[in-house]
Amino acid sequence: MTGKEIREKFLKFFEERGHRILPSASLIPANDPSILWTAAGMVPFKPYFTGTAKPDVLRVTTCQKCLRTPDIESVGHTARHHTFFEMLGNFSFGDYFKEKAIPWAWEFTTRVLGLPADKLWITIYLDDDEAHDIWHRVVGVPRERIVRMGKDTNYWEIGVGPCGPCSEIYIDLGEERGCGSPDCAVGCDCDRYLEIWNLVFIQFFRDEAGNYTPLASKGIDTGMGLERVASVLQGVASNFDTDLFREIMDFTAVLTGTEYGADSKTDLALKVIADHCRAVTFAVSDGALPSNEGRGYVLRRLLRRAVRFGRLLGMNGPFLHRVAGAIIEQMAEAYPELPANREHILNVIRGEEERFGETLAQGTEMLNRLINEARAAGRTEIAGAEAFRLYDTYGFPLELTKEIAGEDGLTVDEEGFTAAMEEQRERARSARQETEYLSEAGVLYKSVREQFGETAFAGYDALETESRVLALIKDGRKVDRAAAGEEVEFVLDVTPCYAESGGQTADHGRLSAPELAVEIYDVQRPVEGLFLHRGKVVNGILKVNDHVLVQVDTGRRRDTARNHSATHLLHKALKEVLGGHVNQAGSLVGPDHLRFDFTHYASLTRDDLRRVEQVVNEAVLAALPVSTTITTPDEAKTLGAAALFGEKYGERVRLVRMGDFSLELCGGTHVRNTAEIGLCKLINESSVGSGLRRVEAVTGTGALRYIRAKEEQLEEIGQLVKATPAEVVHRVADLVKELRELEHETENLQARVARYEVQNLLGQSRDLDGAKFLAARATAPDMDSLRAMVDLLRDRLGSAVILLGSPVGERVNLVAAVTRDLVPRGLHAGKLIKEVAAIVGGGGGGRPDMAQAGGKDPSRLQEALERAYEVAAGQLRG
Structure with a gap:
């Protein structure tokens, strides 16, 4: 079966069993700041499992776009690691439970997909006898192929909230795919036993103390990886060899003039490009954009990693947008948002590729500086931490750093590079927070809603209401009262106050009663249907069950x-x-x-x-x-x-x-x-x-x-230039004209001074094997002026090597020139200035006939100028 056929058969199977087919939710989780990406099929339904929102239907099936990034570096090296993948799932929100979920999973796997029953193994949680009995007595799986496993693999929970045991379906792919160990069995890390479907039975609630309470309304959350199932049904060893990836990789191979299967390095590059470009294409379609933080940083990192692998295949210009076009064409039927956003997706990807090209140029400059510093210090190696900074900041692959450093006779500390990368991964692992189904505060707000019902919002038609105080919350606990000066959260039966949502900020207002005044400064909806007001008691005592008047700040x-x-x-x-x-x-x-x-x-x-x-x-x-x-x-x-x-x-x-x-x-x-x-x-x-x-x-x-405010600014400008508001534009235009004339006069004076200085410098030249050599300090306000002086000297000296240095504040500018007749003799302005600039703490380079550089240590300028003659003489000697 093709990936498309598997997707359609799964959704149709569960639709026939009373499930509503819903389109995939966005990769950007809606109203869930706890996670960057939709990483599982259940993510869009978290509010239904927690009870913070009510579903419109109790049975749902989806093929959900997912994006996960913990193991980006593993993509392409293994058969199963991906950043973007599709997860097939069926869900029950308090409707059916294990008695239906398990037989349906077996029916779909064996009858619809046609997988051999004698090759399938089942795992269950250690004490989940209910699941065991259904698998064995109802479905007919032999006891010896039902494996009980521990909490680390077969129990689903993340912090506070709903949780429960899992049951997984594995397929035995044969001894030839195994590790050869006599202990090889379900759960082994080798490729013999492949997990294809995970059934989560949400039947308990875990509180902060670690206590488990049975849920009155139990749920089902299943996930089947489309790519994995496709690899089994298509008889291939790797997900990348399924039609879901091969079409993209074959397109990229033609684009790059390579062939999949020719060698391992090419295959790795094609796999990474296919995987990362799928992720980037879908993420951009869903509204993500490359940036330097959050999900934008993840997107930028994926895109740049794909570009780097493209460069290894000889693609030096933008190409990923063309791969994205092939992905859009392949996936258009299943995900119509892709063709609808085609122009946007391709423009974003191409623009980011072009910007990355500029970043690579900046990285080259930094690498040149590192090479100069290493040589000036007598080192023969680029530090691993610096090479990693090049990789992390500028996207420089280690191979490219090694290649460029090798041209200057330097090596790279690869062990240090690996250690720095591992440190970053460790920081990322430490910083990565698991998403909770429901926080402790969320549990409290949900209990308030369950006790009192939803808040009635009257604010579309009224700006004040007579309300009753249902609950008071302070420091995460319910309280009975709040006195003057205290800040408190409170829930009303009805409110005219708009809660922050949809980009609109919350209303402010006032709550009052005889001898009571409360200023409302925020309104939120922590769980669906509950309006939580935050305010400060200005006068009196606010108590539960108080009858109050609530008024919105009408001006705001x-x-x-x-x-x-x-x-x-x-x-x-x-x-x-x-x-x-x-x-x-x-x-x-x-x-x-x-x-x-x-x-x-x-x-x-x-x-x-x-x-x-x-x-x-x-x-x-x-x-x-x-x-x-x-x-x-x-x-x-x-x-x-x-x-x-x-x-x-x-x-x-x-x-x-x-x-x-x-x-x-x-x-x-x-x-x-x-x-x-x-x-x-x-x-x-x-x-x-x-x-x-x-x-x-x-x-x-x-x-x-x-x-x-603009009028006041115009009046102030008028006073400064002594003109009325009506005359300001003409007066400023006259002043600008006068300023330009003065600047022109200044430039003429600077040019005359430069000519005088050039005349004085001519007498400082010396012989260099029949050519003239001049290395001198000059006075020039900027790099352009310094280059102009070098041009004048080159015209006057004839066959010559020239190096001028000019201190500017706490920096120094350097310009070198070699007349064209001397270039064939081995003289090279770029190499000359590169070595000299290292002495003043800088770097640079350029063409054989002209180069420039900057430095941070003007105090060593004379030393650098004196060194220049030796460097030039050495170039002549070869």
Whole structure:
């Protein structure tokens, strides 16, 4: 079976058994900051297993995109390690349990996939007699092929929260795949027994003290690796030999002029490129962008590692975007978001490849400096830690560092390099935190919701409500009261206060009763349906069951609503002006300003910004009515509503319409008519990552404050240049003209001084085997001026070697030149300056006829100049 056929058969099998097929969730976990990537099929369903959210259906099946990065360096060296992979799974949220999950797993494995029953082995948790009896008595697996294993392999738990025993299906691939040990059995690290499916039985809750309590509502979470199953069904020894990878590797082989199977180094490179490019393609499609931190750093590291292996195959220019194109074509049917985002994916990958080329140039400069420092110190080896820094910071492969260092007669401390890499891995392992199903605080908030029910939100229609205090929480514990001066969290039965979500900041407000006042400064939703208010008791005592009046800060709410509605108009305007590829990538909406992130490949021109601002304000002035309706996701999609990609939407969604101009899914608060926005003024545009731009703007009172501040600046400038605001531009233009004339005069004076200095330097030249040699200190403000002096000297001296050094502050600039007639005699300006620059603590290089360098120690300039004659003479001697 092909990978596509396995995927389809799995989903169809469970659909026929009452499961809803859901599309894969984004690789970027929605509303889960505890993890960088979706690394398992259950990740999108964590809230259902913990009970913090209610599922629309109790049976689900998916083929989930997954990305894991703990063992990046192992990819390509083993048959099974990948960064990106697909996980087939079926899930039950309090519906069926072991009695159905186990027989279905056996039926699919043996009847649908056709795997031989006598080759299958089962593992269960040590004391899971229930699973044992189902496998043996119901399914018919012989007792001798059911293996009881310990907690480290067959019990699933991560910190506090739901957990339970596991049962795994293994297939015996034959003695020839084994390690040869007489003790080889299920669980051995060799390739004979391959785990293909893991069934997790979520039946307990583990608390902070380590106590296990049976869950009233039990769950099923299974995971079957598509790549592994494909390798078994296609009869190949490695996942990379399945159709899921071979199509990509064969494409890359043609692209690079190589052949898969020709030699181990080429095979390794092709495997790494295929794996990493799959990961990068899917991650970019889901909204990730290369950067220097978080998931962006992971993405950049994968992309650059793939590029480095491409260079080993002779690919010195951008090529990964072409491999990504092949991946999109292969996976388009299963993942329609790939062709939909094709242009964005290819542009991001190509742009990052081109930037990496520039980074490699910087790494070369650093390596040259390391070589100079080593030679100046009399060392013959580049330190391993420095070689690793080149690898980690600039993406320099160890092989490239060794090659360049070898040209200068140096070696690289490979053991030190390996030790430095292991230290980094250890730091990464120490820093990596396991994701918890539910934190201790989450358990508390969930219990509050279970006790009192969900909070009723009245804030769309009302800015004040009469409410009852259901619970008070202080320092992670329930309390009965909070006195004046204390900060406390509290839950109400009904609230008008908007909780922070969807990029919109939380409402502020006031809670009051006779002799009681509480300032509300934050509102959150720690579990679905529960509004948690945070405030400070200003006066009186706040108690559980108090009846209170809750009032939203109306000024802050209105300012925030103006900004939020403006983001909808801005989104549509950006699409109209820049193109349909523009998609929202995040936003922040507060009372003072708005921030809108979107996909686009270049900075916006002044004309672009003016047109976007014009389109937005035309919609504001059109006084478009703003309305909201509740509908289904499918109906909203049919209507053409924009949605924030990666967000999880329930069975009912809120649709915000602004006339015929904008239609978006949104749960935020808005104006009733676009005219209430008043004015939208764009104040900044910037880059926040590869292929990602950010626009900031102000509206209403914020726009008024911005304009007033600009007017005050204009008045201050007018006072400085002694002109009225109307005359400021002409006055500044005149001043700029005067300044340029003065600069021109200064340049002329500097040129005359340089000519005088050149005249004095001519007399300092000496003979060098029939040629003239000049190494001298000069006075030049910058490198350009120093080069100009060298050019003058070269014209005047004729056949010559020239080296000038000029101290500038705490640094020194060096320029060397060799007339072309002397180059065939072995003289080389680049090599000359490289050796001399090391004396002043610097590095550089260049062509045989012209080179430049910089140094950090001007005090040793004379020593460097004196050394230059010896170096040049040595070049002549060969």
